[in-house]
Amino acid sequence: MKRDTSFPLLLLAPALALTSALVLFPAAQTVWMSLHDFVLFRPKSRPFVGLANYIKALQDPVFWEGLLTSVIWVVVAVGLQFLLGLAAALLLNRSFAWRGLARALIVVPWALPSVIIGLIWTWMLDFNLGLINELGVRLGLLVHPVAWLSEPGTAFAAVILAVVWQGFPFFAVTLLAGLQAIPGELYEAASLDGAGAMSKFRHVTLPGIAAVITTALLLRMIWVANSLDLILVMTGGGPGTATQTLPLHAFLTAWSGGNYGQGSALAVILTFLLLGIVIAYLVRSRRA
Amino acid sequence: MTIARRTLLAGTAAALAAPHIAHAQSAVTVRWWYHFDDPKASPDALVASFEKQNPGIKIQAESIPWGGGGDYDTRLYTALIAGNGPDAAMVKFQNMPRLLEMDALAPLDAHISTWSARGDISDDLWKLHAAPDGKHYYLPLQYVVLYLYYRQDWFAEKNLAAPTTFDSFLAAAKALTTTDRWGFGLRGAAGGHDFWATFVLGGGAKLQKGGMVTPAALAANKWFIDLHRTHHVTPPSAPTDGFLQTINNMKAGRTAMTIHHAGSANDMVAALGDKITAIPVPQMPGVPGWTTYGDGSNAVLAASKNKDAAWKWIAHLSTAETNANFAKLSGQLPVTNSSLKSWDVQPRRFIDASAQSLPIARVLPSTTQTADFTRTVWPQTTQKALLGQISSDEMMQTFEKLYFG
Numbered sequence: 138m139k140r141d142t143s144f145p146l147l148l149l150a151p152a153l154a155l156t157s158a159l160v161l162f163p164a165a166q167t168v169w170m171s172l173h174d175f176v177l178f179r180p181k182s183r184p185f186v187g188l189a190n191y192i193k194a195l196q197d198p199v200f201w202e203g204l205l206t207s208v209i210w211v212v213v214a215v216g217l218q219f220l221l222g223l224a225a226a227l228l229l230n231r232s233f234a235w236r237g238l239a240r241a242l243i244v245v246p247w248a249l250p251s252v253i254i255g256l257i258w259t260w261m262l263d264f265n266l267g268l269i270n271e272l273g274v275r276l277g278l279l280v281h282p283v284a285w286l287s288e289p290g291t292a293f294a295a296v297i298l299a300v301v302w303q304g305f306p307f308f309a310v311t312l313l314a315g316l317q318a319i320p321g322e323l324y325e326a327a328s329l330d331g332a333g334a335m336s337k338f339r340h341v342t343l344p345g346i347a348a349v350i351t352t353a354l355l356l357r358m359i360w361v362a363n364s365l366d367l368i369l370v371m372t373g374g375g376p377g378t379a380t381q382t383l384p385l386h387a388f389l390t391a392w393s394g395g396n397y398g399q400g401s402a403l404a405v406i407l408t409f410l411l412l413g414i415v416i417a418y419l420v421r422s423r424r425a
Numbered sequence: 426m427t428i429a430r431r432t433l434l435a436g437t438a439a440a441l442a443a444p445h446i447a448h449a450q451s452a453v454t455v456r457w458w459y460h461f462d463d464p465k466a467s468p469d470a471l472v473a474s475f476e477k478q479n480p481g482i483k484i485q486a487e488s489i490p491w492g493g494g495g496d497y498d499t500r501l502y503t504a505l506i507a508g509n510g511p512d513a514a515m516v517k518f519q520n521m522p523r524l525l526e527m528d529a530l531a532p533l534d535a536h537i538s539t540w541s542a543r544g545d546i547s548d549d550l551w552k553l554h555a556a557p558d559g560k561h562y563y564l565p566l567q568y569v570v571l572y573l574y575y576r577q578d579w580f581a582e583k584n585l586a587a588p589t590t591f592d593s594f595l596a597a598a599k600a601l602t603t604t605d606r607w608g609f610g611l612r613g614a615a616g617g618h619d620f621w622a623t624f625v626l627g628g629g630a631k632l633q634k635g636g637m638v639t640p641a642a643l644a645a646n647k648w649f650i651d652l653h654r655t656h657h658v659t660p661p662s663a664p665t666d667g668f669l670q671t672i673n674n675m676k677a678g679r680t681a682m683t684i685h686h687a688g689s690a691n692d693m694v695a696a697l698g699d700k701i702t703a704i705p706v707p708q709m710p711g712v713p714g715w716t717t718y719g720d721g722s723n724a725v726l727a728a729s730k731n732k733d734a735a736w737k738w739i740a741h742l743s744t745a746e747t748n749a750n751f752a753k754l755s756g757q758l759p760v761t762n763s764s765l766k767s768w769d770v771q772p773r774r775f776i777d778a779s780a781q782s783l784p785i786a787r788v789l790p791s792t793t794q795t796a797d798f799t800r801t802v803w804p805q806t807t808q809k810a811l812l813g814q815i816s817s818d819e820m821m822q823t824f825e826k827l828y829f830g
Contacts, residue, residue: 177499177502177503177506178502178523178524178526178527178793179526179527180506180527181528263670264660264661264662264670265660265662265670265673265679266673266677281604281605282661283661284660284661284662284664284665286662286665287613287661287662287663287664287665287666287812288812289814292665372665373614373615373804375614375664375804375805375808376613376664376808376809376811376812377664377806377808377809377812377814378809389801392495392499393495393499393800393801394797394800394801395499395502395523395796
């Protein structure tokens with residue numbers, strides 16, 4: 138007997154229509170713009186240029202600089218967020234006084250808007266008025282104030298520090314949920330077998346939260362790779378192009394330069410680069 | 426009879442409503458985009474006085490975030506393309522080429538030629554505000570001229586004369602630099618092209634084909650970069666210092682000199698009193714000097730359906746007393762001669778420094794490259810040169826390529 142699929146489709150229609158309007162149409166428009174010489178302030182002339190925007194993007198040294206910056210940004214930022222988040226989750230999974238309050242407070246950085254976080258860190262790291270220089274000099278840790286956001290190395294470290302502070306609560310909360318799902322009997326059995334703390338961590342804890350770790354890492358990699366707000370607020374991609382990741386490069390090309398064709402090509406390239414991670418996430422979700 | 430009564434009632438109602446209908450039909454709303462550096466400043470009083478004088482026109486004043494100029498411009502372009510642009514907007518020279526390319530500006534010459542207040546604005550300003558095609562699309566509203574702030578108390582302590590040449594400027598900057606104080610607050614972030622122009626375009630570089638890579642141009646640029654790289658007379662944070670940092674450093678006694686305009690004079694005096702003063706920027710002997718003329722204008726947009734009403738509004742803002750009141754809100758200088766004569770919003774020494782700077786006041790060329798130059802190319806390239814990632818010559822070659830291919 139053939140199943141009637143019209144009713145489920147009818148129920149899905151509003152969601153599909155909304156997704157098409159909010160996701161598929163802008164995505165298709167981005168691809169269309171990337172194939173045209175689409176400059177905001179030249180509305181009368183937007184000729185089809187094929188792959189010229191893509192070729193130009195790939196020939197631009199700033200693109201390759203941005204790609205390398207993006208890779209370092211994602212690997213270091215997500216790696217540190219994960220390690221810090223895991224440590225926080227293990228700590229919050231133990232019993233101690235005020236644990237409830239600690240669990241509530243840890244999500245504060247995650248709950249704050251990126252722009253606010255960017256401004257907080259920018260002012261804390263300010264060369265003249267910043268808290269970090271003031272404390273560093275007073276405590277004798279620094280001989281002179283440091284222009285943290287004006288040197289390429291320290292500026293990149295500063296934006297990574299800010300995004301790690303912002304993102305580690307996501308791992309902490311997600312991994313904590315995973316830890317709480319591990320049956321206590323497994324730890325008791327491991328103890329009976331003579332396992333120490335490290336053995337329990339390696340053979341019980343890590344396998345118990347492996348699925349959560351993978352999903353959280355994939356999700357966070359996609360978010361961090363796409364994010365540009367924090368860098369935009371803190372350094373604007375500078376000094377020079379030292380902190381300019383690919384999404385920021387695309388944004389500045391389109392928004393500041395008015396070159397939406399070129400900016401769209403960069404966005405499409407970025408999408409393809411991220412597709413590997415997205416597919417891995419989808420496969421993982423399907424299995425789950 | 427019933428029909429007659431209904432007709433009579435309807436007729437009476439129509440007659441009673443008629444004046445309101447006529448008023449509603451003739452009243453037009455002019456959407457006007459503006460920005461003030463001080464977000465608390467509001468043009469409400471100016472709008473109210475205009476609406477009182479022009480009962481048929483309503484002004485919908487919309488404050489648009491400035492974002493260093495780039496955000497404002499992009500919002501204006503996107504609104505125009507989306508068909509949702511304002512009737513009139515505050516504009517600057519740097520976005521004129523793009524707005525002209527979009528056919529977005531309405532020529533104002535017909536209005537200006539019959540405008541009774543035309544003579545209250547100097548001929549120099551009218552010439553400066555003419556578009557490359559000779560027409561006037563911009564109506565002067567306010568202006569500033571960049572000058573050099575300096576700490577006269579520190580100069581006196583070291584027995585230094587006010588720096589009028591590049592050599593005396595560098596000598597003073599070196600003499601006043603200590604471990605926690607710097608001779609010159611250089612702006613390396615967006616907007617710092619005005620600092621660069623003073624020393625490089627005022628030091629022999631020319632904005633014409635090949636003019637950025639002549640020996641004189643390269644030497645002038647090296648001199649500019651060496652302020653930070655070699656002489657260390659600028660704060661270590663200079664490559665990324667923006668408006669706030671350069672002004673705050675000066676106010677906090679971290680720097681001895683910086684470049685800005687009368688818009689910050691009252692703030693400076695509030696922080697430093699008589700210790701601070703201003704003079705025209707230094708010049709290189711034998712080379713025409715350069716300081717930036719900071720324009721502020723209003724334009725009527727071509728797509729507006731209420732161009733005449735929009736003109737009335739912007740003309741009102743550029744007329745005598747209203748222009749003075751507007752300038753008080755913006756912190757800049759009025760364009761009307763009648764207002765300038767008795768202008769006392771900033772201490773006189775800063776107005777004098779502005780007036781003395783006018784002979785060397787210039788603007789970057791009205792080309793589409795200028796917007797790219799000021800918004801992204803200049804800050805990114807200059808920061809790299811200030812950090813030693815590229816040479817000062819490579820910096821100038823990048824600018825030459827941008828402007829002249």
